[in-house]
Amino acid sequence: MQSSQLLKGTFYTMILKVLSESERMYGYEIAQKVKSLSGDEIIVNEGSLYPILHKMEEEGMVVAERIDIGNRTRRYYTLTDSGTAKVPVKLEEFEQFVEVVRRVLYPTVS
Amino acid sequence: MGVELKKSQVAFIRKDLEKRGVYYSPLQEDVVDHICTAVEAEMTMGVRFKDAYVSSLQQFYPAEVSQLQNQTLKNLNSMTLLSSYLRTAFRNLTKHKGYTAINLLGLTTGLAICLLIFLFIRYELSYDNEHPGENLYRLTSTIRQSGGQVMNTALTGAPWGPVMVEEIPELLEAARFMKYRLDVLVAYPKKNQSYYESNLIWGDQSALQFFDLPLIEGDRESALVNPNSAVISEATARKFFGDGNAIGEILQYNNEVDLIVTGVMRDMRENVHFKADIIASFNTLQSFWGTINSWTIQYYYTYFKIQEGTDIKQLEARFPGFFEKHIGKEWTTRRSAQLQAVSDIHLRSNLGSELKANTNISYLYLLALIALIILCMACANFVNLNIARSLNRLREVGIRKVMGGLRIDLMVQFVIESSALVVLALLLSLFTASLLLPFFNNLLGKDLTLFVELDWMLVFFLLTIVIVVSLVAGALPGLYASSVKPVVALKGKLEQVLGKFTLRDALVLFQFSICICLIIAVGVIRSQQRYIMSKDLGYDQEQLLMLSTNNIPTGRLEIVKNELLDLAEVSEVSITSHQLAGDQPYHSSYVFSNAERGYDTLLLGRLHVDMDFIKTYSLELLAGRDYNPAIASDTASFLINETTVKQLGLASNEEAINLMINYRAQGENHRYRRTGRVIGVIKDFHFQSLHHEVEGFVMDLQPARAHFIACKIAGLDNFERTLKSIEVKMAEMVPDTPLDYFFMDDRLVMQYATEAQLSTLLSIATVVALIVALLGLVSLVSQMTAFRRKEIGVRKVLGASSQGIVIMISKRFVLVILISLLIAGAAGYFWMDNWLNNFSHRIGFPWYLVLLAGLLNLAVTLSIVQLIAGRAARLNPAKTLRYD
Secondary structure, three states, X not given: OOOHHHHHHHHHHHHHHHHHOOOOEEHHHHHHHHHHHOOOOOXXXXXXXXXXXXXXXXHOXXXXXXXXXXXXXXXXXXXXXXXXXXXXXXXXXXXHHHHHHHHHHOOOOO | OOOOOOHHHHHHHHHHHHHXXXXXXXXXXXXXXXXXXXXXXXXXXXXXXXXXXXXXXXXXXXXXOHHHHHHHHHHOOHHHHHHHHHHHHHHHHHHOHHHHHHHHHHHHXXXXXXXXXHHHHHHHHOOOOOOOOOOEEEEEEEEEOOOOOEEEEOOEEOOHHHHHXXXXXXXXXXXXXXXXXXXXXXXXXXXXXXXXXXXXXXXXHHHHHXXXXXXXXXXXXXXXXXXXXXXXXXXXXXXXXXOOOOOOOEEEEOOOEEEEEEEEEOOOOOOOOOOOOEEEXXXXXXXXXXXXXXXXXXXXXXXXXXXXXXXXXXXXXXXXXXXXXXXXXXXXXHEEEEEEEHHHHHHHOOOEOOOOOOOOHHHHHHHHHHHHHHXXXXXXXXXXXXXXXXXXXXXXXXXXXHHOOOOHHHHHHHHHHHHHHHHHHHHHHHHHHHHHHHXXXXXXXXXXXXXXXXXXXXXXXXXXXXXXXXXXXXXXXXXXXXXXXXXXXXXXXXXXHHOOOXXXXXXXXXXXXXXXXXXXXXXXXXXXXXXXHHOOOOOOOOXXXXXXXXXXXXXXXXXXXXXXXXXXXXXXXXXXXXXXXXXXXXXXXXEEEOOOOEEEEEEEEEEEEOOOHHHHHOOOEEEEOOOOOOOHHHHHOEEEEHHHHHHHOOOOHHHHOOOEEEEOOEXXXXXXXXXXXXXXXEOOOOOOOOOOOOOOEEEEEOHHHOOEEXXXXXXXXXXXXXXXXXXXXXXXXXXXXXXXXXXXXXXXXXXXXHHHHHHHHHXXXXXXXXXXXXXXXXXXXXXXXXXXXXXXXXXXXXXXXXXXHHHHHHHHHHHHHHHHHHHHHHHHHHHHHHHHOOOXXXXXXXXXXXXXXXXXXXXXXXXXXXXXXXXXXXXXXXXXXXXX
């Protein structure tokens, strides 16, 4: 899918949601997960993934754990309590957004 | 099973990403891991590493990857960045443990010794600055002798102060002190207790208002108004009365004067120029102290509160008129009086009869200088080590090649790393200093504390160090990297002037010079101390046990003496007026004459002895004879020393025999007037410390002035037993009196307490300086070998031996040590020769010490070079040359 402009605003929500379904994930894993869930339609551009992850870390939505995996260090991200609480809020926000967009694009005369 | 990258491949990717501008550590880890995972996935499919990397990177971020970092950092706030920098710094520091340890150790040691010296100096400066009285001055006086000798003394006449206040309006109020030169007996008759007090001072009521002497009990305004009253310290109150009430209790001075306790004061702090445990009212002296009304007998201290804004010089100019009016013209031709600020006493006063040992301010300057130098050494080493490491990292990262300039955030990382180290070193040094403080206090006999109250000077001092050192050590390499040109230009010019003299050589030269100089100083001071201790004092100070005659009635002294002589352990006994170890001599005028003519009137030291004086002290008789009990006229005979003979201008000692001496009464004190003959001349002996020249001395018999009983102990064995039997014997003869004794040689050592203190401090400083310099040297040599790793490899390939390479590296150090030997030798000579001139009896400057210090430095340096460079030189060149 090419329309990355449209997607950009929803990356935050997607990453949050993907993380909420797993104990802990590292960056590459998150990107792969999004990719496979979308049937290879959505490639989370690393240019967006890492800035978002680091911002989330600063906001306290996720914590990063440094794990030695033999030849390098891997940073695993886990949702915090406030991150978990944020998931339904973000999903709700997204639903409303889609609803609003739909109303604008496909106005039904009631 | 997928492919797993080798560590070197991961390192390659990390380095390449760093070159491309991804070095914000948390992001770098993410990206490295991400790309590695992608590469591993591709390699599992059979793609070669290099190709897999190129395509993964392309896929990961098609644009310049440094933009990813910019994008990430843009969204984060500065606190996150700072904490990340700190974490990275911590990780870097723990990764390079050797480097961190050397850096920390050097800086911590340097800072800790500086802190201790700072505390010492602060303490010395704090003397006498808490007194409630403002504009306090002490009256001092000067006596010019006929021979041109000048004596300065803190002692004044008792009536001077009050009359001066009456007649000179600028002098607002006076306070007087009197302190007997020996310990005095104070008893509490109610409980039959008695102690020797060394800190009993007789003082005016005004002294309580002048000085920092707050009363816990009693009225500060009136406690010393009445005769026979006394203010005692808390500790003294506890000693006599336990927890019971002190006010109104009666103590007895010397079994003759009652003192009613009218106040209890806080124990005096150490940083005051006098120490009092008991202050008895000055006007009590009126009833029993004979010379209290004499204008010419100087045995008292006088302090004034002076009107604000008074010109002290003009005030002093009016003193001669005052003394001419009250004492006479004759007095003012020889003597004068001056004023001295009380706050100056501890650091700027060195008069006869000071109430407490003072410090010379130049001594503090010296310490401050040493602290500063050690700090400079530690900081220079720290900066040098950091620069070398940072430059290495900059080169690794290839920043200059790629970016052409300096990355500000990389510099921030450097600065944060160095400041983390500095702060850590500071905390460690505070900890070390507080651990060492008790030992330090013990060594110096001080009572320093680290945190009395918030001291802004200390905070400012520490903050400055932290900021300057971390900025210089952190930012300098960055600046260096970004502006190579000016530095190269500067270096080029310097090289033209100095040959290939580099900053590094300067650093080594500086440190070597300091170390050699300090070693010389410590060596000289120790040699002089040894010389002093072993110098023939003109009498035999060994095996002399000194007892105080306090409390023994004059009439009984002869009996006590004979009883002591009866003891098997005691071979000789002699009773004198003074101890021969740092006592203040009396001075009197003696008129010499013979049958034909009058000779001279001399102001000479006065010592009262008994007939066994020469025998007991093993003095050498140069002419004439010793006292002879069989000759009745000998009770009025005199002994004189060689210096007196010289002062009289006589050709030989024999000429002095049979001269008549008329010993003039001083002031109104007629008790000791007498006329007699000189019967013997004694070889000069040292009455005071070796700072002083031997003075002319006259000795006569004067049982009323007996203060010390010297017992010559017969055998070398068992001082304990001897002491016990003397104690038992004395207890029989003078019951209810504690035995007050000391050994002569111990007391002699105490005369040189200041020198001992200087020697201790300098020794510590030298050890610290050596440690700091050594650590600096270790890091320098490792740096040099690391820098020249390739060169060493090439040389080895071309056939150089390991030893040849070590010699090549050592050469430079040997040269620098030789130069520093010249500098330090000259500096050490001027410094120490000057110091030795403080002594009338001194050693010559020991030149061999310069050589010794140089050799020591050379040996240590060469072993370090051998150890570190030797290891590098032994490496297989095939290995060292493989990199790059």
